[in-house]
Amino acid sequence: xxxxxxxxxxxxGVFFYLAGSIGLLRLPDLYxxxxxxxxxxxxxxxLLIAGLALHSQDLFTVLKLLLIWLAVLAAxxxxxxxIARQARRQETDS
Amino acid sequence: MKTMTLxxxxxxxxxxxxxxxxxxxxxxxxRRSVILFMAFGLxxxxxxxxxxxxxxxxxxxxxxxxxxxxxxxxxxxxxxRPLSPVSSNDSRHxxxxxxxxxxxxxxxxxSAALAGTxxxxxxxxxxxxxxxxxxxxxxxxxxxxxxxxxxTAVLLNFRxxxxxxxxxxxxxxxxxxxxxxxxxxxxxxxxxxxxGLVHWLxxxxxxMAGYLLWVGAHAPGGAFQAGAALAAAGVVLRLAGRSRIGxxxxxxxxxxxxxxxxxxxxxxxSLLLLGRPFLGYPPAWAxxxxxxxxxxxxxxxxxxxxLAFLGGQPESTGVKAAAxxxxxxxxx
Amino acid sequence: xxxxxxxxxxxxxxxxxxxxxxxxxxxxxGDRMLAIQLIGTAGVGMLLLLSVLLDQPALxxxxxxxxxxxxxxxxxxxxxxxxxxx
Numbered sequence: 161x162x163x164x165x166x167x168x169x170x171x172x173g174v175f176f177y178l179a180g181s182i183g184l185l186r187l188p189d190l191y192x193x194x195x196x197x198x199x200x201x202x203x204x205x206x207l208l209i210a211g212l213a214l215h216s217q218d219l220f221t222v223l224k225l226l227l228i229w230l231a232v233l234a235a236x237x238x239x240x241x242x243i244a245r246q247a248r249r250q251e252t253d254s
Numbered sequence: 255m256k257t258m259t260l261x262x263x264x265x266x267x268x269x270x271x272x273x274x275x276x277x278x279x280x281x282x283x284x285r286r287s288v289i290l291f292m293a294f295g296l297x298x299x300x301x302x303x304x305x306x307x308x309x310x311x312x313x314x315x316x317x318x319x320x321x322x323x324x325x326x327x328x329x330x331x332x333x334x335r336p337l338s339p340v341s342s343n344d345s346r347h348x349x350x351x352x353x354x355x356x357x358x359x360x361x362x363x364x365s366a367a368l369a370g371t372x373x374x375x376x377x378x379x380x381x382x383x384x385x386x387x388x389x390x391x392x393x394x395x396x397x398x399x400x401x402x403x404x405x406t407a408v409l410l411n412f413r414x415x416x417x418x419x420x421x422x423x424x425x426x427x428x429x430x431x432x433x434x435x436x437x438x439x440x441x442x443x444x445x446x447x448x449x450g451l452v453h454w455l456x457x458x459x460x461x462m463a464g465y466l467l468w469v470g471a472h473a474p475g476g477a478f479q480a481g482a483a484l485a486a487a488g489v490v491l492r493l494a495g496r497s498r499i500g501x502x503x504x505x506x507x508x509x510x511x512x513x514x515x516x517x518x519x520x521x522x523x524s525l526l527l528l529g530r531p532f533l534g535y536p537p538a539w540a541x542x543x544x545x546x547x548x549x550x551x552x553x554x555x556x557x558x559x560x561l562a563f564l565g566g567q568p569e570s571t572g573v574k575a576a577a578x579x580x581x582x583x584x585x586x
Numbered sequence: 587x588x589x590x591x592x593x594x595x596x597x598x599x600x601x602x603x604x605x606x607x608x609x610x611x612x613x614x615x616g617d618r619m620l621a622i623q624l625i626g627t628a629g630v631g632m633l634l635l636l637s638v639l640l641d642q643p644a645l646x647x648x649x650x651x652x653x654x655x656x657x658x659x660x661x662x663x664x665x666x667x668x669x670x671x672x
Binding site for chain 3: 163166167170171173174177178180181182184185190193194197198201202204205208209212215221224225227228231232234235236238239240242243244245246247250
């Protein structure tokens with residue numbers, strides 16, 4: 161039972177990763193790519209971590225996995241903001 | 255099925271590494287090549303993990319993916335823009351002259367010699383019969399080494415002298431950085447979004463450094479990785495435009511810089527005085543001594559890497575600070 | 587289960603290769619930086635999968651360190667340096 165749930169979560173995670181990467185390649189400009197990548201990537205990683213957490217041996221590992229997801233979430237949100245702001249700044253300069 | 259998939263995984267990872275390395279060297283734009291180099295470091299960290307070398311993967315993640323990227327980007331930003339690869343008005347670029355041709359040939363021959371030596375060593379390793387004398391020697395003596403992580407045992411006990419010399423090399427490097435003069439002017443104060451990131455990222459990085467230092471005794475980790483994580487915390491504070499980035503002021507900074515080598519030497523010489531060989535820990539004390547040395551080494555390594563990012567003496571220790579103090583004393 | 591994990595790892599490598607195309611092609615520095623974020627997140631995912639596949643729990647620590655430093659790289663890219671006459 162746990163195996164089935166974990167497999168579903170992990171496969172869903174990879175699906176979102178690939179969706180985000182395809183969006184990175186196919187979307188027309190930086191801002192739309194930022195949207196696609198940041199949201200899809202973090203969701204994919206979250207599903208992946210949820211699937212792996214079901215298989216962990218102890219609570220400490222689960223807490224570490226959760227910390228990884230939170231760190232990536234906060235870091236990508238900040239990075240997306242900073243990258244977009246930098247691109248905006250360069251647009252108004254030139 | 256699993257091994258075949260893993261082989262394909264390995265092949266694609268290898269392809270990405272080679273492609274990134276090639277692209278990083280082949281582009282003419284310096285900023286682009288730095289970004290490609292950062293990506294190279296990221297993929298390399300995964301490759302080390304795949305090769306079952308978590309200690310190296312930790313170091314690569316902290317330094318190759320994080321710190322060296324920030325360091326190179328800071329250096330590139332300081333160059334005047336725009337960067338043109340070839341400037342036709344520049345009198346220096348009048349076609350390759352004799353000296354540059356000689357230099358190019360010398361570098362090519364040296365690189366070819368290095369590649370040939372590595373290829374020969376690799377072929378030799380593959381063709382000789384496998385033996386496990388070294389792993390057996392390590393696992394045989396692990397119980398008396400004071401730690402249960404074989405990498406830490408080798409670095410801090412069996413080959414402690416080599417690590418002492420490595421820390422001395424780092425100390426020499428930071429002396430070289432100090433000789434560059436004042437550190438570069440800092441960064442603009444961060445906006446609210448970046449500030450929010452700093453508020454939680456720096457404490458977590460410091461905790462991570464402490465965790466890596468502690469866990470290094472029985473799992474992958476250790477002083478070097480912990481020092482790199484600590485330096486990353488200081489780099490984040492610096493990028494956010496803070497004036498206090500964790501480096502102590504004045505003479506305390508010099509003590510921290512020398513702490514790694516200093517504590518190592520103190521331990522070694524004390525053991526000599528007690529009649530034991532230099533850095534020959536008594537097995538009962540080995541664990542505690544290793545932790546002591548690793549703590550001092552972590553602080554030194556963190557200070558060294560952070561000072562490398564600063565690019566010179568920090569404002570509180572340098573010539574400008576002394577001059578400012580003199581002016582204040584005169585005006586009083 | 588191991589087969590699923592290895593196939594997932596393969597999927598992540600494909601995502602990485604797609605990100606590589608963007609990081610090599612550009613056309614702006616922002617696009618490259620964004621692709622670095624993808625490579626970083628994919629790397630974290632791959633390390634987590636490898637930690638289960640190869641039975642190396644230490645790789646979770648590597649993934650954690652990589653995740654923490656992912657923020658540093660983008661901030662290093664966009665940091666505004668002060669000028670000399672401050």
